[in-house]
Amino acid sequence: MRTIAIVNQKGGCGKTTTAVNLAGALTQDGGRVLVVDMDPQAHATLALGLDPESLDENLYEVLAEPCEGPGSGRLASIVQAISEDLHLAPSGIVLSALEQKLTAERAERRTERLEAALASVHRDYDFAIIDCPPNVGVLTFNALRAAREVVVPLETSDFAIHGVQKLLETIALLSDRIGHELSVRILPTLYDGRTRFARETLAEIRELFGDLCFDTVIRSNIKVREAARRGRPIGFYARSANGARDYGALALELSLAGAPEDRAQPEGEVTSTAGDREVVVRYRDPGATDVRIAGDFNGWVPDKDVQSLVQAEGPERVWTKILNLPPGTYHYRYVVDGEWREDPDNPNAVPGPVGGRNSVLVVR
Numbered sequence: 465m466r467t468i469a470i471v472n473q474k475g476g477c478g479k480t481t482t483a484v485n486l487a488g489a490l491t492q493d494g495g496r497v498l499v500v501d502m503d504p505q506a507h508a509t510l511a512l513g514l515d516p517e518s519l520d521e522n523l524y525e526v527l528a529e530p531c532e533g534p535g536s537g538r539l540a541s542i543v544q545a546i547s548e549d550l551h552l553a554p555s556g557i558v559l560s561a562l563e564q565k566l567t568a569e570r571a572e573r574r575t576e577r578l579e580a581a582l583a584s585v586h587r588d589y590d591f592a593i594i595d596c597p598p599n600v601g602v603l604t605f606n607a608l609r610a611a612r613e614v615v616v617p618l619e620t621s622d623f624a625i626h627g628v629q630k631l632l633e634t635i636a637l638l639s640d641r642i643g644h645e646l647s648v649r650i651l652p653t654l655y656d657g658r659t660r661f662a663r664e665t666l667a668e669i670r671e672l673f674g675d676l677c678f679d680t681v682i683r684s685n686i687k688v689r690e691a692a693r694r695g696r697p698i699g700f701y702a703r704s705a706n707g708a709r710d711y712g713a714l715a716l717e718l719s720l721a722g723a724p725e726d727r728a729q730p731e732g733e734v735t736s737t738a739g740d741r742e743v744v745v746r747y748r749d750p751g752a753t754d755v756r757i758a759g760d761f762n763g764w765v766p767d768k769d770v771q772s773l774v775q776a777e778g779p780e781r782v783w784t785k786i787l788n789l790p791p792g793t794y795h796y797r798y799v800v801d802g803e804w805r806e807d808p809d810n811p812n813a814v815p816g817p818v819g820g821r822n823s824v825l826v827v828r
């Protein structure tokens with residue numbers, strides 16, 4: 465099961481719309497999908513045609529129980545079937561009391577509840593799509609801990625870029641702390657190509673986030689609102705509307721990319737020594753004369769604590785860097801003739817706090 469959290473602390477950027485319609489599109493591609501409504505506003509529950517007030521139980525009953533207690537295996541008992549392949553773990557206003565309820569717990573225990581609950585259904589679904597509330601509290605932290613992938617919708621009709629850098633840093637920090645990598649992608653939403661503002665914002669998003677940005681752009685489409693009001697994913701309501709096409713394209717893009725754990729790891733041979741691992745990375749460049757490596761493992765001081773070799777391979781020069789690192793997740797860049805660059809051979813990269821992108825290395 466691939467678990468994808470839809471996260472942005474900014475309200476109204478299309479999180480719920482994305483959760484519900486991406487889920488619908490994935491089922492139309494043959495997937496079995498669970499939508500997890502982690503927002504006490506219960507908009508995803510409503511958008512899938514259920515009245516949260518009329519449901520006897522919701523996620524609160526599952527998450528309020530300790531992970532190892534009677535609640536841990538009971539997620540399946542609160543799940544509602546929307547269609548054969550589309551299921552929902554519903555929310556309700558009571559979910560807003562969860563933070564209060566869990567204050568006595570250690571921070572760690574507070575945030576691992578959803579992960580434990582989803583573990584009990586991981587064979588039943590191909591995807592779990594988690595809709596998060598517009599804040600980064602205990603509910604969103606539960607979602608980030610449970611997920612391996614994060615989609616951040618960014619409104620192209622607003623000054624949406626502000627605040628996103630901070631969110632990405634929070635996610636990177638959390639992913640370090642919980643010891644698993646989170647693959648984060650940006651999704652431009654509410655796009656109206658007729659306005660210059662939206663065109664410029666989209667260009668800015670693409671420039672800033674590069675490959676982290678999906679190719680798919682979700683256009684503003686009135687049918688999307690109508691479908692939500694009717695309680696159905698857009699693909700079930702108006703198959704040929706732009707909204708259905710866009711979420712279909714997003715589902716396809718996600719499916720083609722595959723789960724992050726199945727993607728190629730960066731070039732690097734990892735062999736075990738006592739405690740630390742020896743990690744070998746290589747940089748090829750015919751034009752460069754000086755290549756060093758800097759990252760959080762050496763305090764961002766180029767080539768500090770690094771063994772370095774240079775070899776000629778035909779017209780290319782190859783720099784080999786040998787690092788001794790304990791298991792963990794590291795961010796780094798190459799410094800090529802004084803210029804800081806991401807690793808061209810490493811598909812895993814995140815935006816750096818001062819612009820550009822940092823490559824990410826996982827040592828297991």
Ligand SMILES: Nc1ncnc2c1ncn2[C@@H]1O[C@H](COP(=O)(O)OP(=O)(O)OP(=O)(O)O)[C@@H](O)[C@H]1O
Pocket residue numbers: 474475476477478479480481482503505507596597598653654655682683684685686688689692707
């Ligand atoms: N592609 C779209 N076309 C038209 N309307 C849209 C589209 N995406 C979202 N909307 C509308 O914009 C509003 C906000 O969207 P949505 O509820 O998905 O945002 P959200 O990020 O989940 O908000 P919140 O932070 O409050 O949970 C809703 O009224 C929704 O119907």
Ligand SMILES: [Mg+2]
Pocket residue numbers: 479480481503507595596597
């Ligand atoms: Mg929402």
